[in-house]
Amino acid sequence: MKLENDIYLRASRGEAIERYPVWLMRQAGRILPEYRAVRDSVSGFKELAETPALAAEVTVQPIDLLDVDAAIIFSDILVVPDAMGLTYQMIEKKGPWFEHTIRTDSDLSKLDIKIDVEDRLAYVLEAIAITKKALNGRVPLIGFAGAPWTILCYMVEGSGSKTFSQTRKLLYTNPILAHELLQAITDVTIEYLKAQKKFGADALQLFDSWAGILGHEQYQEFGMKYIKQIVAAFQGPFTVFSKGAYSSLENLMNLSCTTIGLDWNMDMDNARVLCGENKTLQGNLDPCVLYGSHQRIESETLNMLKAFKSHRHIVNLGHGVYPDIHPENVKTFIKTVKNNEI
Ligand code: CP3
Numbered sequence: 001m002k003l004e005n006d007i008y009l010r011a012s013r014g015e016a017i018e019r020y021p022v023w024l025m026r027q028a029g030r031i032l033p034e035y036r037a038v039r040d041s042v043s044g045f046k047e048l049a050e051t052p053a054l055a056a057e058v059t060v061q062p063i064d065l066l067d068v069d070a071a072i073i074f075s076d077i078l079v080v081p082d083a084m085g086l087t088y089q090m091i092e093k094k095g096p097w098f099e100h101t102i103r104t105d106s107d108l109s110k111l112d113i114k115i116d117v118e119d120r121l122a123y124v125l126e127a128i129a130i131t132k133k134a135l136n137g138r139v140p141l142i143g144f145a146g147a148p149w150t151i152l153c154y155m156v157e158g159s160g161s162k163t164f165s166q167t168r169k170l171l172y173t174n175p176i177l178a179h180e181l182l183q184a185i186t187d188v189t190i191e192y193l194k195a196q197k198k199f200g201a202d203a204l205q206l207f208d209s210w211a212g213i214l215g216h217e218q219y220q221e222f223g224m225k226y227i228k229q230i231v232a233a234f235q236g237p238f239t240v241f242s243k244g245a246y247s248s249l250e251n252l253m254n255l256s257c258t259t260i261g262l263d264w265n266m267d268m269d270n271a272r273v274l275c276g277e278n279k280t281l282q283g284n285l286d287p288c289v290l291y292g293s294h295q296r297i298e299s300e301t302l303n304m305l306k307a308f309k310s311h312r313h314i315v316n317l318g319h320g321v322y323p324d325i326h327p328e329n330v331k332t333f334i335k336t337v338k339n340n341e342i
């Protein structure tokens with residue numbers, strides 16, 4: 001089906017655009033009262049994510065309510081460990097929690113390494129198919145997964161952490177185990193992203209939220225090595241968002257994907273010098289700008305747009321939108337980008 005609004009896809013491929021496309025990481029959920037109403041009709045996040053019709057409904061909400069240029073499927077990066085037999089719970093106000101962790105060879109041997117993703121993650125794939133129908137060609141749908149390093153962090157640590165020191169400890173005490181687990185996650189992730197495309201995702205994004213806690217050499221060995229394998233398996237719009245990977249920006253620009261996501265501490269000019277016109281850059285407004293007045297949001301957004309040295313951009317925040325941001329402030333950000341012709 002031909003899309004009515006394909007500006008996100010054109011920008012990804014480096015084709016001509018008349019204005020910059022805009023969407024927000026974590027736009028599905030959290031900030032919208034309409035999302036909370038749907039979530040309150042079930043037992044919590046997990047049931048919502050595992051009920052395809054409801055997941056599709058909250059995926060489409062930001063298209064209707066915020067007027068963004070792309071939808072992102074409502075799910076979580078943690079569905080991959082869950083499908084491999086390491087189930088998680090989402091604890092209200094605390095975040096994800098795993099009953100079991102992978103810290104020894106014996107823990108790894110209990111994990112399901114070869115899985116049929118179309119069976120175990122059927123609920124996400126069905127949500128994608130329903131969403132595509134509901135979108136009816138209005139905007140493209142982004143599928144996603146966590147990058148292997150970030151998924152390893154949660155599987156070893158068993159929850160969120162400021163330092164992920166158990167995970168980083170493993171890199172010194174049992175690097176072979178870390179590599180075996182990273183490879184297993186990589187293999188499942190490739191199959192999972194292929195299935196998302198098959199069921200209707202128009203573009204893909206990898207979230208490496210914890211890239212920034214590794215030094216350069218370690219990120220090459222335990223992060224980039226696996227991201228390279230994943231992006232090499234795909235053609236077409238594909239974004240890699242490695243939050244905090246400042247010392248690896250040049251390596252990221254050599255990946256075979258179309259788009260690199262930047263966080264708000266990354267220098268856009270420097271990133272452009274490193275990639276030239278070979279990559280689309282996505283980002284990177286400080287999410288806290290959206291706490292400002294409407295006037296301030298508009299001026300900060302325009303300052304960012306004016307500073308772009310190329311048209312090869314997709315506008316986004318430098319990380320996911322914070323849960324207590326007012327939707328009207330998000331709308332000001334989106335309108336400012338959409339009204340700015342280039
Ligand atoms: O972008 C979207 O709107 C699509 C949905 C989406 C969710 N999580 C839904 C969600 C996406 C793309 C994610 C990615 C994700 N999940 C990441 C990578 C991006 C990032 O923020 O760095 C990470 C690290 C996770 C793991 C995770 N999920 C954590 C740490 C938490 C708790 C804290 C938080 O961010 O809310 C979640 C819960 C989660 N995932 C919620 C949602 C809407 C909140 C649960 C709820 O309020 O219903």
